Amino acid sequence: MLSKNQIKLIKSLSQKKNRQQLGLFTVEGIKGINEFLNSDFQLENLYTTKRIFDIVNHQVTEISEIELKKISTLKNPNTALAVFKTPKSISLKNEGLIIALDDVRDPGNLGTIIRLCDWYGVKDLVCSTNTVDCYNSKVVQATMGSLARVNVTYLDLEDYLESSKANIFGAFMDGENIYNSSLPSEGIVILGNEANGISEAISSKVERRITIPQFGKKQSTESLNVANATGIILSEFRRRTITEM
Amino acid sequence: MLSKNQIKLIKSLSQKKNRQQLGLFTVEGIKGINEFLNSDFQLENLYTTKRIFDIVNHQVTEISEIELKKISTLKNPNTALAVFKTPKSISLKNEGLIIALDDVRDPGNLGTIIRLCDWYGVKDLVCSTNTVDCYNSKVVQATMGSLARVNVTYLDLEDYLESSKANIFGAFMDGENIYNSSLPSEGIVILGNEANGISEAISSKVERRITIPQFGKKQSTESLNVANATGIILSEFRRRTITEM
Incomplete structure (x- = not known):
């Protein structure tokens, strides 16, 4: 179940100023989400219509297809939407x-x-x-x-x-x-x-x-x-x- | 001025079966239209909000921005829409x-x-x-x-x-x-x-x-x-x- 506040927060991330202020961004679809889960990016929350992700429980919210449609930016939402933290600062390697x-x-x-x-x-x-x-x-x-x-x-x-x-x-x-x-x-x-x-x-x-x-x-x-x-x-x-x- | 039938015909060209049946397709924007005008493609009709094309009169219809919006497939239509004939048959050169x-x-x-x-x-x-x-x-x-x-x-x-x-x-x-x-x-x-x-x-x-x-x-x-x-x-x-x- 998604609260009104959760929906509002996720939808607000479509704007750059909100992403920067909150330090969060969204990733959609199983493949993309798995790539971020397997990286140094930190998960904030995961919303999914199926229990297919191997991660700790308190970060996962099971939602309905209708709820996913509400928070997705896609015409045809694909199973899950995750909110990740934007990295604080990336150090430029200046090589290669x-x-x-x-x-x-x-x-x-x-x-x-x-x-x-x-x-x-x-x-x-x-x-x-x-x-x-x-x-x-x-x-x-x-x-x-x-x-x-x-x-x-x-x-x-x-x-x-x-x-x-x-x-x-x-x-x-x-x-x-x-x-x-x-x-x-x-x-x-x-x-x-x-x-x-x-x-x-x-x-x-x-x-x-x-x-x-x-x-x-x-x-x-x-x-x-x-x-x-x-x-x-x-x-x-x-x-x-x-x-x- | 655009007639209802003209609008209907142009809009019908968004579907492949109509393009094939009528042998027509649309091109939008000054640059793209000019490329086709300078090629072997044959113009059927040109609808434009500005008289900027150097072609014979009977093929050009001056229209309003509102009319262009009605026939365009773009969010921000760009000055003109042309209907060209699809080539009858192209002979494959089979070289290079x-x-x-x-x-x-x-x-x-x-x-x-x-x-x-x-x-x-x-x-x-x-x-x-x-x-x-x-x-x-x-x-x-x-x-x-x-x-x-x-x-x-x-x-x-x-x-x-x-x-x-x-x-x-x-x-x-x-x-x-x-x-x-x-x-x-x-x-x-x-x-x-x-x-x-x-x-x-x-x-x-x-x-x-x-x-x-x-x-x-x-x-x-x-x-x-x-x-x-x-x-x-x-x-x-x-x-x-x-x-x-």
């Missing part, structure tokens, strides 16, 4: 390959990029403060549980780049051909906003402008979607560690 | 690199894959008959105009592969490492359904199983999203034509 996002706005894109970071073993994803919140339920959903394994840090990107000693790469339409460039196994790779790319202030910190060349007829001025570009760039950086040893 | 989709269901994924084919100069995209319709408005929207430049053919994929003389590749979780494999500049690359991958019947036609290796901790059994996998695989095939000449 780091992806930096300058004002990425679409939750699906951020979620997909987190999933790609997980796949390609990128531990740190740094985001400008105006990048969409990674605890937004659409982002969490799109990560398919990968958010449990990638550290996402929001910071002043200009300051961060200014103080970093790493090689700084940026994805542009007019950079050096990524396939022919020498790429190190460490460094920061910046990807920009869906409509405007990397901002001028951040561009000025970039040491090497890289580009994914177009193979089509070049009739179009369109760029690749930022999540696809991230995947292809990560693939190129990681490939070098295998094929250029 | 061909992407084949086995039962891809998500409109956003298909749209993104069409955009990637355009970027990487893939002229033919072949789809199993149960793959989502490329004239679905969400697909058209996600292609960002690229659909005007990529031939999408729906066919019996098993028969097609059976009769093809090309090298047949398939993306699997357990194939050869794509980064170390020799990849030709021509061939067919199959990608499968979001949840189930490539079906058994289609798998049996695959000559070379390829995989994008995971660089993370391998804690997860999750695969990459099919559109991301397509982008990375296309990148690898095309890279070879540059760096292995």
